[in-house]
Amino acid sequence: MNIAERYIRLAHAIDAHAPGFIDGYGGPQEWADRDRRDPGQLRREAADLARRVEDVPEADRRAWLTVQVRAMQTMTRLLDGEQLRYSDEVRGLYDIEPRRADHAALEASLQIMEDALPGTGPLVHRKNALRDRVTVPPSALLDVTAPILAELRERTRARFGLPQGEGFSIGLVSGKPWSGYNWPLGGLQSRIDINTDLPVTLTALPDLMAHEGYPGHHTEHSTKEARLVRERGWLEHHIQLINAPECVVSEGVAMNALDAVMSREELHSWLTGELAVRAGLDPDDVAAMLRVAEAQSSMKGVSGAAAMLLHEDGRPEAEVIEFLSRYNVVSEEHARKNLEFITQPNLRAYIFTYAVGSDLVRGFMASHGQDAFGRLLTEPLTPGQLEMQVPVA
Incomplete structure (x- = not known):
């Protein structure tokens, strides 16, 4: 299974627990598998996907997938019941620092x-x-x-x-x-x-x-x-x-x-x-x-x-x-x-x-x-x- 298929299948598995996680999809329908799996299993799959991303040869593709999969890991942690501070949730999902108002x-x-x-x-x-x-x-x-x-x-x-x-x-x-x-x-x-x-x-x-x-x-x-x-x-x-x-x-x-x-x-x-x-x-x-x-x-x-x-x-x-x-x-x-x-x-x-x-x-x-x-x-x-x-x- 190639990296794109793993990424897309995991996204659909997360969306089965958190509807709306996927904003849009136009790829192969056979990859859109929404069978619900245990959140702990999804957490392990996200960790495995993160390791596989390290082997992607194209630097720009690898950099983008790295932060995207990190967000998936954050989502699976939340789905698995881990309590995150709100600011850590923002950082984990979006790779940015939340800001307070002046x-x-x-x-x-x-x-x-x-x-x-x-x-x-x-x-x-x-x-x-x-x-x-x-x-x-x-x-x-x-x-x-x-x-x-x-x-x-x-x-x-x-x-x-x-x-x-x-x-x-x-x-x-x-x-x-x-x-x-x-x-x-x-x-x-x-x-x-x-x-x-x-x-x-x-x-x-x-x-x-x-x-x-x-x-x-x-x-x-x-x-x-x-x-x-x-x-x-x-x-x-x-x-x-x-x-x-x-x-x-x-x-x-x-x-x-x-x-x-x-x-x-x-x-x-x-x-x-x-x-x-x-x-x-x-x-x-x-x-x-x-x-x-x-x-x-x-x-x-x-x-x-x-x-x-x-x-x-x-x-x-x-x-x-x-x-x-x-x-x-x-x-x-x-x-x-x-x-x-x-x-x-x-x-x-x-x-x-x-x-x-x-x-x-x-x-x-x-x-x-x-x-x-x-x-x-x-x-x-x-x-x-x-x-x-x-x-x-």
């Missing part, structure tokens, strides 16, 4: 938002009032999204290239703990879902479509399938795991996707011009919401900090909801939606992939230029390699 910086960001929001009264009320004026109703979402995707796809194709035959479907869902999701389906295809439980603003749509589609998750998954699976025969890339270091790089790519193909000036002009007209919104309201979004971008670590309060420090949920409400500047209802994400078993440690991944990828791009983004779409780089600033090939 309260002084958060308070400074609140003041920036205070100055950016029009009107008087409580900050969250002013933000929600502005948000409501730039919200795209669910009935119009797909119509407004279509030209955004078309523009982002063309820019991605021109700058980085796209595999022949790639594509995805898009739909609206509810009852989910996330705002949008890309489901890798294999065969260069994926499905993008937009959650309509909470308002979707026009100003958020280009970033959401870049994040989930072009040149974010869909682009990365389909490009790596074409380059790594079809060209190099590394069949382990048929599968995507939700609790593994690959997600740190993937979320880092997605968090920086819009900046990789469009300048902030272009985005501002597009949103306050063509897209505002298409959505039937006041360009001045759109411009004001852009200023608020810019102010809030410095507060991207709030959810991770809340997760540390809850899982590491054992603080009560009421205190965590108050923290989320204050620093995300949202209603209690919205804060409870945030809490739902960080308490979901497969997502509770995942929350750090966004902020940490974003910073790692942004640092990599700053050191090596925008063309370095193309490497992240095609090569199996790890969080540790980005931290060490691997040289451009």
Whole structure:
């Protein structure tokens, strides 16, 4: 049995105990064996796989498999009943350090938002009032999204290239703990879902479509399938795991996707011009919401900090909801939606992939230029390699 088959079979065995561990799979169906085995047996299989990875001849393939299998070992330890400190769980699954918030910086960001929001009264009320004026109703979402995707796809194709035959479907869902999701389906295809439980603003749509589609998750998954699976025969890339270091790089790519193909000036002009007209919104309201979004971008670590309060420090949920409400500047209802994400078993440690991944990828791009983004779409780089600033090939 080759290394890819062992890796994929073990992933399915883990998923049988922890549904959702596999985010997407497009490989041989005979490898998708979900027969439940004893967690102790899975733990031994993960240790054996780690030893076999040491013999993989290709250095870049071996480095990627090493951290991925280490995450599998962490998962099997948890399944076998071992109690890990929350911060150790994050390290073991994602090969990163969980971060705590700088309260002084958060308070400074609140003041920036205070100055950016029009009107008087409580900050969250002013933000929600502005948000409501730039919200795209669910009935119009797909119509407004279509030209955004078309523009982002063309820019991605021109700058980085796209595999022949790639594509995805898009739909609206509810009852989910996330705002949008890309489901890798294999065969260069994926499905993008937009959650309509909470308002979707026009100003958020280009970033959401870049994040989930072009040149974010869909682009990365389909490009790596074409380059790594079809060209190099590394069949382990048929599968995507939700609790593994690959997600740190993937979320880092997605968090920086819009900046990789469009300048902030272009985005501002597009949103306050063509897209505002298409959505039937006041360009001045759109411009004001852009200023608020810019102010809030410095507060991207709030959810991770809340997760540390809850899982590491054992603080009560009421205190965590108050923290989320204050620093995300949202209603209690919205804060409870945030809490739902960080308490979901497969997502509770995942929350750090966004902020940490974003910073790692942004640092990599700053050191090596925008063309370095193309490497992240095609090569199996790890969080540790980005931290060490691997040289451009």
